Amino acid sequence: MVEALIARGVREIPAAVGAGKLDEHMLLSRRLVAEAELRRIVVREAGVTFLDDDAVVGLTVSTTGPVPVTTGVRLRSGSRVDADLVVDASGRRSALPEWFAEAGLRAPLEDRQDCGFFYLTRFYGVKPGCEMPESKIPASFALDYGTVFALGADNDTFSLTITLSVDDPCRKALRKPDCFEAFLHAVAHSAPWISVGVPISDISMMSRIENRRRRTTTSDGPIIGGIVAIGDAALHTNPTLGRGISMGLMHAQHLAQVAHLAPDDPVGFVEAFSAWTDGHLGPWYDTQVAADAATQDRLAMGILGERYEPVDTQASRFAAAAFGLAAHDEVVGVAVAKMAHLFASPAEAFSDAEVASRIERFITGGGSFDRPPDVPDRRTFESLVTQ
Ligand SMILES: Cc1cc2nc3c(=O)[nH]c(=O)nc-3n(C[C@H](O)[C@H](O)[C@H](O)COP(=O)(O)OP(=O)(O)OC[C@H]3O[C@@H](n4cnc5c(N)ncnc54)[C@H](O)[C@@H]3O)c2cc1C
Structure with missing residues (x-):
């Protein structure tokens, strides 16, 4: 699979954060390039039938046992x-609740958080004779009133993205290509990219950004046996950290390992699969929800030209020090990289005694990280996008 993607021009770079480099690699691609290759591979798999022009519209359900069981789908x-x-x-627009309602089942349990921001993204090719800047993780840079992302993709292409609050009075102005690009030139994080870019797409907008987790097992057990949701249909987080595909693949890999158990115990299977999902993917959902609550506060204050200061707790100091130190401390960098690339949970990454003591030494030594001086403040941003 990886070789096939690389043959299509998908870019493979070491998985790293700052000074912390892992042995693993990450893949950079526009969505369609990777999805088209994945589809070609799946079509060649024995036993797979694509029903191209069709779609699932509901479930067929047996109600003969104590708990209903799905017996198939209606097209x-x-x-x-x-x-x-x-x-x-x-995916994220899964109609599972409608299918449950139509089958007379209880509604799935849902946690939902509206993220309160939207994305503007444009794709670029690299100008002849120019080099694409290095793609780094995190690919984002947070300003008081928005966030800027720069990330390479396949075949000498890359994307530049800006997120703003849905309440930002400049949200329409920023959609004009001149304003969009003037702002990207003004931010040090994106300036090297926009300088070598030739647009190959319009500016696309993505709104209705949310974090959402859906469970079909309640405290009384599964609502129905014989059906599980995976990937975005089960839980999705906003795309800021670029984790959705990795989380979906982790989910699919686990399903592939256990799917043979479903026919003999369709209800027990759903219960066990839900527990695995909560235990292995739930922590990433929970950390994203906490981070996005802070993002909403940051953007609300940023619109007013004010700076959001996170509540000063031991945990917030620890997290800020870990991310700051990762830039030049290899040991802390590796721990942060493992977490950023989903190889270790935050608890696992920072439970290492050496990692924890480096971070604690930095905090007790009075270390702090000032933000770079060349960040456009709110007034500069407004004048750039309303000129
Ligand atoms: C703007 C944006 C940027 C993102 N950037 C990144 C990134 O950089 N890195 C990353 O890892 N993730 C990223 N993500 C998240 C990533 O796209 C998703 O996590 C991932 O695509 C989820 O895969 P999935 O297979 O669960 O769902 P999807 O990719 O949404 O696939 C669902 C499929 O189901 C089909 N379908 C829907 N309804 C029916 C039906 N009734 N019957 C039959 N078929 C149906 C759809 O046509 C679709 O093919 C981004 C998401 C967005 C919105």
Whole structure:
């Protein structure tokens, strides 16, 4: 799979954060390039049938046992597909609650957080004779009133993205290409990129950004057996950290390992799969929700030209020191890189005694990280995008 993606021009770079480099690699690609290759690979798999012009519109359900069990799906074309296990992999707009309601089932449990910001993204090619800047993680740079992202992709392309609050009075002005690019030139994080870029797309807007977790197992057990959701259909976080595909693949890998257990115990299978999802993917959802609450406060104050200061707790000092130190301390950098690339949970990454003591020494030594001086303040931003 990785070789096939690279043959299509997908870029492979070491997984790293600052001074911390891992042995693993990350792949950079525009969505369609990677998805088209994945589709070509899946089509060649024995036993896979694509129903191209069709879609799932509902479930078929057996209610003969104490807990209902899914027996298959109904398709838009009017036909049905019987199944030992139905997997809802239909993404963040999954209609599972409607299908449950239509089948007379209780509603799935949902946690939902509106993120309160939107994305503007444009893709670029590299100007002839120029070099693409190095892609780094984190790919984002937070300003008081927005966030700027720069990330390489396949075949000498890259994307530049700005997020702003949905309440920002400059949100429409920033969609004008001249304003969008003037601002990217003014931010040190994006300036080297925009300087070598030739636009190859319009500016696309992505709104309705949310974090959402959906569970079909309640404290009374599964609402229904024989059906699980994976990927974004089960839980998704806003795209800021670029984790959705990795989390979806982790989910799919686990499903592949255990799917053979479903036919014999469709209800127990759903319960065990839910527990695995909560235990292995839940922590990433929870940390994103906490981070996004702070982001909303930052943006609300940033619009007013004010600076958001996070509540000063031991945990917030620890996190700020860890991310700051990662830039030049290899040991802390590796711990942060493992966490950023989902190889270790925050608890696992920072439980190492050496990592923790380096961070504590930095904090007790009075260390702090000033933000770079060349960040456009709110007044500069407004004059750039309203000129
Ligand atoms: C703006 C943006 C930027 C992102 N950037 C990144 C990034 O840099 N890195 C990263 O890892 N993740 C990123 N993500 C997240 C990533 O795209 C998702 O996490 C990932 O695509 C989830 O995969 P999925 O297979 O669960 O769902 P999807 O990719 O949404 O696929 C769902 C599929 O189900 C099909 N479908 C839907 N309904 C039905 C139906 N009723 N019947 C049959 N088929 C149906 C759809 O057509 C689609 O093909 C980004 C997301 C957004 C919105």
